[in-house]
Amino acid sequence: MSKAPNPARRSESSRRAILAATGDLCSEAGYGRLTIEAIAARAGVSKKTIYRWWPSKGAVVLELLGETATIATAPPDTGDLAADLHTMLTEIVDMLTPPRNSAGTGVISEALHDPDLARDLRERLIQPGIDAFKQRLRRAQETGRLHPDADLDVALDLLYGPIYHRMALHLGMPDPDYLRTLITHVLRALTPPAPH
Amino acid sequence: MSKAPNPARRSESSRRAILAATGDLCSEAGYGRLTIEAIAARAGVSKKTIYRWWPSKGAVVLELLGETATIATAPPDTGDLAADLHTMLTEIVDMLTPPRNSAGTGVISEALHDPDLARDLRERLIQPGIDAFKQRLRRAQETGRLHPDADLDVALDLLYGPIYHRMALHLGMPDPDYLRTLITHVLRALTPPAPH
Amino acid sequence: MSKAPNPARRSESSRRAILAATGDLCSEAGYGRLTIEAIAARAGVSKKTIYRWWPSKGAVVLELLGETATIATAPPDTGDLAADLHTMLTEIVDMLTPPRNSAGTGVISEALHDPDLARDLRERLIQPGIDAFKQRLRRAQETGRLHPDADLDVALDLLYGPIYHRMALHLGMPDPDYLRTLITHVLRALTPPAPH
Amino acid sequence: MSKAPNPARRSESSRRAILAATGDLCSEAGYGRLTIEAIAARAGVSKKTIYRWWPSKGAVVLELLGETATIATAPPDTGDLAADLHTMLTEIVDMLTPPRNSAGTGVISEALHDPDLARDLRERLIQPGIDAFKQRLRRAQETGRLHPDADLDVALDLLYGPIYHRMALHLGMPDPDYLRTLITHVLRALTPPAPH
DNA sequence: GGGTAAGCGAGACGGTACGTCAAGTCTTTCA
DNA sequence: TGAAAGACTTGACGTACCGTCTCGCTTACCC
Structure with missing residues (x-):
């Protein structure tokens, strides 16, 4: 059983960087070529940080759309x-x-x-x-x-x-x-x- | 440039096996878990044979739907x-x-x-x-x-x-x-x- | 340069818990599977506390052996x-x-x-x-x-x-x-x- | 159950490249810093190919020593x-x-x-x-x-x-x-x- | 004896490498 | 010579730990 992370300690700057990188990559190469690896690299963020807060790349993009x-x-x-x-x-x-x-x-x-x-x-x-x-x-x-x-x-x-x-x-x-x-x-x- | 295969020499039994395997796997695990590897294995067919006749797994499923x-x-x-x-x-x-x-x-x-x-x-x-x-x-x-x-x-x-x-x-x-x-x-x- | 911690204020109970956890884990799973993360979790101790006092997991085990x-x-x-x-x-x-x-x-x-x-x-x-x-x-x-x-x-x-x-x-x-x-x-x- | 690969079809050139890369990296950075990733990259070989034929990096180095x-x-x-x-x-x-x-x-x-x-x-x-x-x-x-x-x-x-x-x-x-x-x-x- | 600086637990973070999976290509062998 | 078998490169996956860091909390020292 994996412990749930504590949202209070979440890094807002990482979150913003991830969404921004997702948006950029989506425009540049399209959703199909979007990968968690690329988002992490572009955002200067660990993959773990993405997986900690979103279950899939779809969820990240969904949050981006919501923003x-x-x-x-x-x-x-x-x-x-x-x-x-x-x-x-x-x-x-x-x-x-x-x-x-x-x-x-x-x-x-x-x-x-x-x-x-x-x-x-x-x-x-x-x-x-x-x-x-x-x-x-x-x-x-x-x-x-x-x-x-x-x-x-x-x-x-x-x-x-x-x-x-x-x-x-x-x-x-x-x-x-x-x-x-x-x-x-x-x-x-x-x-x-x-x-x- | 890759030579186009000769449809006249195509193995009908392979084609049927591929479509059948695709249908089975699609019902069992859903399209999301469908892979070319699995189709080839289930159909007793080489991956190459699939790639020779279809450009993508979507195309295989499309042909299955057409049938x-x-x-x-x-x-x-x-x-x-x-x-x-x-x-x-x-x-x-x-x-x-x-x-x-x-x-x-x-x-x-x-x-x-x-x-x-x-x-x-x-x-x-x-x-x-x-x-x-x-x-x-x-x-x-x-x-x-x-x-x-x-x-x-x-x-x-x-x-x-x-x-x-x-x-x-x-x-x-x-x-x-x-x-x-x-x-x-x-x-x-x-x-x-x-x-x- | 990081300041050296003050040994006078060191928590003896944490030290003992860390060594005990290390010993347990070593017996249970072997040195190969021993990790700082696991020691910290088992000892109910922050990873930081381990890194503050030991340079590596080898050093912890060495101290355990010394005890x-x-x-x-x-x-x-x-x-x-x-x-x-x-x-x-x-x-x-x-x-x-x-x-x-x-x-x-x-x-x-x-x-x-x-x-x-x-x-x-x-x-x-x-x-x-x-x-x-x-x-x-x-x-x-x-x-x-x-x-x-x-x-x-x-x-x-x-x-x-x-x-x-x-x-x-x-x-x-x-x-x-x-x-x-x-x-x-x-x-x-x-x-x-x-x-x- | 994973099928065992067929040694008869093994690529000798890949094997040699892997051992050579392993030797080079071992000399350059030491065994401790040797990783399967680095070997694969240096040898121009897929990680999968290494894992197919050796169970661990130790086994690769052992074979190198044998050679x-x-x-x-x-x-x-x-x-x-x-x-x-x-x-x-x-x-x-x-x-x-x-x-x-x-x-x-x-x-x-x-x-x-x-x-x-x-x-x-x-x-x-x-x-x-x-x-x-x-x-x-x-x-x-x-x-x-x-x-x-x-x-x-x-x-x-x-x-x-x-x-x-x-x-x-x-x-x-x-x-x-x-x-x-x-x-x-x-x-x-x-x-x-x-x-x- | 009240303020403050440290150690502490907790755990999120940027990283690196892991070992696995599937894609699509290529080679060898058989019928 | 088409097809099976399957090894190959590539590249992303999701995970495990690393060692660092920032939070509040509490604890002990110092004015």
Whole structure:
């Protein structure tokens, strides 16, 4: 049984150096060529120090993404629902578009066969975004912009789905106009048909 | 430059053994633990033989998926559009649901940082499905079940998107009922609003 | 330059714990598997404390041997030279025979490529024995039991040599009878031939 | 269970490069600073290749000693017993004297806590020397130069012992004159006293 | 007898080497 | 001559200890 390290004594400077080195290497050579060895060397840090605080390179990159992310836990609310949705979607699209995509797709790729990483990814990066997204839609329901019976899970799937669909199959990220088209379609879909 | 091997002299039995071993190992230990070494050992085949005919382990698994897949090059057409869409979506959902999901998610995961594999994946597995999907929608337009101006690319994104979205973020594959809900929403979205 | 620690403030209990832990670990796993880390953990002591007072693990074990050793600074003198030599040789043989041999052979082994340790080993453990040995022989010369021209360095080499020879090459420690045989031979060798 | 490699397919050039690199590094930095990593790097060889054929660095150095050793399995026989013994002893003394001593003392040191290496050392380097030594003495008995009842094991211990004694305790290797003195003493010791 | 400097436990740190694993290449042997 | 068998170089893995270091704590000495 290995003892857990004491976070209070953790070296913040090492942590920063590791994340910085990870970011650099990820941009330079891509997630695929990223190795713990290289991170340690670049950061001037012992491999042990990385393994002490992260279980895998995926976890390091995930933390890096968490630092970098400008994901507001509170959704934008300009009053214009379509525009706000566009803003939120664009954030994800940007993260999955070159040159920033390496870390993001890398973590997603790794999470596909690493359940622990998958859980971390969901809890620390994805769920906050989902919550913010639904919060914005709920507000739209309160203001009457969106039908009160609209299914928010469906909205989430229909709006974010195309992005991951295209990522997974290398179909090219949607451009802003196409995003607007999608939003228009989805908002239309969310309004239940009037009963006869 | 290395000479290309002569496909005419290729050993079919080796090929079958390799694919069989790959399938077994994928089920047993998952794509993550799959290695060329293990495939060669299990198949009673030289590593060289694998490298001679496939560029990477992803390519082997892709070929395995191609063999296994019940790819409908022609879409189902029972006359019930929603039911036919459900059938086509379910095929993908099944491939990405345990216990069959290991090979599928594995290849997608690898394709995320291997452009060559990504192209092969698209051309050999995905595009036929997309073509069949659009063909079915086009037939629906001809029969008037779908509006003639409906955007088929949007339809594709909205229907397949949720599946990949959920796969990528480990949100759980949609169940049949939820699939039906999605189809209902999307078909509603595809009908352009009547101009005033 | 690092300041020398003040021996007056040294914790005797830590010192004892370290030596005790060292002895235990040496018996349990052998000198080869002995590490500073393990000593510190077993003794409930900081590694720093060990490094403060000893330059190497060899030095710790050497001090342990010094504590344990029943070093006769004065040689035995029963009047029977052969028996007294036997007693002195047996002391070394015991130290190099299981189960006590681990620490002894360990230090000798380390001293082979650590000159500082070698010097300490000689000064603190070996030289007193050599002095006692020669002192006993000198007394034998005075009593006429040994020829006054006998070369005491040769005596030392011939008597102790076989022990180290056998230790170094794993030829098995000499048993008491064989020791007696050796002593008989050596005493015979030490008597210079009468000149014609 | 790991499969044993097939010696028939072993690369002789790798083997030679490894032994050469080991020799160089041993001379340059000493056995203590010798590492498998460094040998591999210097030899332009994979670490795996070293581990495939040798269990430890000690075993590599032992093989190197075996190659280098000029130990004739047949003893010298010039007719002059004392001179021949001197020749045989000098061979060992040379091996344990700078600058050649690093490999020899290193292996002996390691063998002190590695029983497998100790066995190899004895079987491959030591025993042939012992056999040759005894063979020469037996011949001396046949020619009447040595008493037929002389104990050859005692002879071995008394002649080689001093060398290892001095090695183990860093007492300085015996010089040629002192070796001759020892031989004189031992030959005298080996002649049983005439019965009354 | 209160302040302070040391020894101390704990353990994180930058390192070096370990021994293992798989990738992909190359050579030898067999059918 | 294609394929099996498998040895080879490469390079990263994750681990074990090294010896140094920084923390608080406590303990003993000195003003």
